[in-house]
Structures are given as structure tokens and as C-alpha cells.
Amino acid sequence: MPAPATPRAPASGGPGPGSGHAASAGSRDRPADLPPPAAPIDVVGVDFSSRPTRRKPIVVARGRLDPAPAAPGAAPGGTVTLLGLQPLDTLEAFSAWLADPAQAPWVGGFDLPFGLPRELVEQLGWPTDWPALIRHYAALERPVIRDTFAAFCAARPVGGKFAHRRCDGPAGSSPSMKWVNPPVAYMLHAGVPRLLDAGVDLPGLHPGDPARVALEAYPGLLARELLGARSYKSDEAAKQTPERLIARKDLVDALLQGRSRLGLRLRARPALTDALVADASGDRLDATLCLLQAAWCALRPGWGRPADADPLEGWIATAGPDPAAPVPAPAAVPAREGARAGAPAPASAARRRRA
DSSP: OOOOOOOOOOOOOSOOTTTTTTOOOTTTTTOOTTTOOOSOEEEEEEEEEOOOOOSOOOEEEEEEEOOOOOTTTSOOOOEEEEEEEEEEOSHEEEEHHHOOOGGGGEEESSOOOOOOOOOHHHHHHHOOOOHHHHHHTSOHHHHHHHHHHHHHHHOOOOOOOSSSOHHHHTTTTTOOOOOSSSSSHHHHHHHHHHHHHTTTEEEETOEEEEEEEEEEEEEHHHHHHHHTTOOOOSGGGOOOOHHHHHHHHHHHHHTTOOTTOOOHHHHHHHOHHHHHHHHHHHHHHHHHHHHHHHHHTTSGGGGGOOOOTTTTBBTTTTTTTOOSSSOOOOOOOOTTOOOTTTTTOOOOOOOOOOO
């Protein structure tokens, strides 16, 4: 079933997240003491493939975030309108889309790893500066990557074969050095050099065009929150079962009702929600999940980047603590039994915001 045609989002103009639009955002992070943006923000979500085809393309979900009025003491939220789904069936088409000024401004969530584990990089003696590492990695052929990573794993004990990034644990994502099931190492190899070549802004990794902000997203994180362990997709026809169809319906319903911790409600025309449910591969739905994760980041200072994010490994959108969450008020501590009447009770330390 072909994806519905993609209408362009309304032109957004120039201001960035400090005032509501993607166009002047970039790596110049919005200070934490500024209110969340109020104007609409153009957002995209990208379900990536390292070897796209017409049958299984890269899918771009395009949408518009309308922030909700900020309530005192509440985390920011809003509505995300899905405007269209665009297939890109070659890597060249993906590069052209990234570089097309007519597509900007946008804040985008991309379903592929942006970095390799620091432990792996240091042990291999590869560059520890992120742009230099990506250039080095891009120059390698896939068989060299496979053999290098396989040798690394072979020298390690059972149960600890793969090196992990700091962000993999909170997100529940696969190690970015995996070359099979899923081959995310090849996704990084095919996709991230193209992001770098396109000059997009990569917060926490490499500055670029503030009108095109690219964030690493992981749709499985949001899907797992709403569905638990239920599977909702498969590329194998034999596994495209009624149970997975029902799971996709339930997932779309949950997004439309805004039932996730992101504080965002999805809005879409029936033709688009039908397309999300009908796609048994889950690619359109994954692109939409990335869209919502990008929208969450667009409302937060520093794009929601964790304070301890590794500048070599990268970070995953929405996987860390919410930097915009209100700080809980100090709990009242009763006076000690037997304390003098009128003596002040011991002051209690406010619980610190998670970093």
C-alpha cells in the first residue's frame, strides 16, 4: 500500500526553540530558565535503512508541533499533527532530502545510532574526536567493520561480548557495534556520514545548520512504554499476524490519546492513521514514534540532552531524565519528639533534580 502523499508543513520562518521555531535553534541550547517555546515547530521522524529499496524505503514522517500553554509547575507538552509520510528508496535520495533547503526548518528524530561505544573506539585506537571518528569509520568497507568488531567480541567473555554506550541502558537499545540482528553498525556507517556531510546540527556532537537539528531517536523506547513486550511489526510475511495488527492499532490509539509520558498527543487524518496500522513492517509507525520523540526534545532546554551525555558516544532522545520536569518541593519534616515548644524543626534538603 503506497504511503499517502506528503503535504508540506506551513513555512515556519526563522526563530528557533527559544521563541518557538526550528530555524534558529541548533546547538545554541535554550537556557533552562527560559519558558518553553509557544509557536509551532516543524518536526520530522525518520525510520532509516542502510540499504533502502522501493519495497522497503527510508520513511520520513513530517509533522507540526503545537505547544500547549505552559501550566505553572508542569512539564511542557502539546499536540503533534502528522502531516505526511514520504518514502526515500535510495541513500542518494536521503542525502538530497537532508540537504534540500525547501525541507527546512525542522527538528528531527532519526532511528539510527549516532556514535560508537567509547570502550570500543579506545581499544581499537580509533579517533576519539567525534567528527574524526565518523570520517574514519565511513572510510572502512563493511567486511572490514564486520571482521574488526567480530575480533573484538571474540576476545571478550561470554555475556559481555559487545561494548555498550552509556545511553544504551536507559533506552534499552542494541549496542551500536552490532552488525547483525539488527545491523545497526551498518546503519551508522550508511547514515551518520551523510548527516555530517549535509551540515545538519547534531547537538552534543557537532554544530551545524541551526535550521536542521538531527537527534538520535529509538522508537522501541516509546513503543515499549505503551505496549510492554507485545510485538507490533515484522518484515517476514509469516510473522505479520493478527496479533501484531491489533498491537499496531492499540499503539496508534495510545498515541492519539496522548497516553505516554512525553505529554504529547498525536493528531492525524484517518488516511494517515490507517496507513500506520496497515504497514505490517512498522516502518511508518516507527517514523511517527521518532517524530514524537523529536517533538519532546524541541520543547526542552538543551534538546533534552542528559547532563552526562558522552560527546563521543552520543545520546538518545527521551531516554534520560526530563530536564524540564518541575523540582519537587521539599517535604515537611515534623519537629523531633520532645523538642522545645516553638523550636524550629530541622530543615529538610530539597530533593535534587535528576541530572
